[in-house]
Amino acid sequence: MRAVIWFQGCTIKCRGCIAPHTWEFDDKFRRDVRDVADTILNCANPMPEGLTITGGEPLSQAAALFTLLTRLRECGMEDIILYSGHTFDFVGKNYPGIIGLVDVLIDGPFVEGLESDLPWKGSQNQQMIILTKDETLRKKYVEYREYQCGGIIGSGQTGDKRKVQILARGDYVYVIGIPHQKDSEAIKNGFS
Ligand code: SF4
Numbered sequence: 001m002r003a004v005i006w007f008q009g010c011t012i013k014c015r016g017c018i019a020p021h022t023w024e025f026d027d028k029f030r031r032d033v034r035d036v037a038d039t040i041l042n043c044a045n046p047m048p049e050g051l052t053i054t055g056g057e058p059l060s061q062a063a064a065l066f067t068l069l070t071r072l073r074e075c076g077m078e079d080i081i082l083y084s085g086h087t088f089d090f091v092g093k094n095y096p097g098i099i100g101l102v103d104v105l106i107d108g109p110f111v112e113g114l115e116s117d118l119p120w121k122g123s124q125n126q127q128m129i130i131l132t133k134d135e136t137l138r139k140k141y142v143e144y145r146e147y148q149c150g151g152i153i154g155s156g157q158t159g160d161k162r163k164v165q166i167l168a169r170g171d172y173v174y175v176i177g178i179p180h181q182k183d184s185e186a187i188k189n190g191f192s
Pocket of ligand 1: 010011012013014015017018019020022055056057084085086109110
């Protein structure tokens with residue numbers, strides 16, 4: 001079981017982004033970093049086995065992200081994935097402290113038209129960079145990196161079995177997972 005944090009705010013503004021509603025920096029969603037950390041640590045007992053940080057662009061709030069990750073690591077959080085619209089080179093050069101606190105970085109902007117059949121990324125240019133020093137975790141992500149929708153690449157089990165979870169809660173519909181580009185418009189337009 002993983003926890004997920006969606007950071008608000010993104011100035012990269014990739015064409016075709018499925019989450020343009022996250023681009024704005026809106027004070028009404030501002031939260032104290034300690035509260036966010038406590039929410040994650042206490043949302044389940046035992047605490048979640050891993051954390052995914054996405055957005056928006058999490059590095060647009062780099063200082064808060066660093067504080068949050070430091071606190072979570074101190075409390076024993078393992079298996080942390082960070083999505084960023086910046087490339088690995090850029091993140092490594094500008095945010096080495098954050099790189100040192102995550103296990104996996106999925107990097108790069110969303111590029112419309114570069115479809116991917118891998119369930120963890122929205123466009124083919126994006127890379128999974130495995131940074132962890134934990135050998136068990138590394139092995140897990142090496143396998144997952146090769147996991148194509150429907151099977152492991154080279155295993156003959158390829159196919160189009162990509163799935164997302166759709167949850168309706170009150171006035172909101174949540175899409176959990178990364179859809180194919182060809183399906184994104186329908187999702188954004190309310191499945192019409
Ligand atoms: S970096 Fe992410 S949130 Fe920002 S526009 Fe690109 S895909 Fe959307």
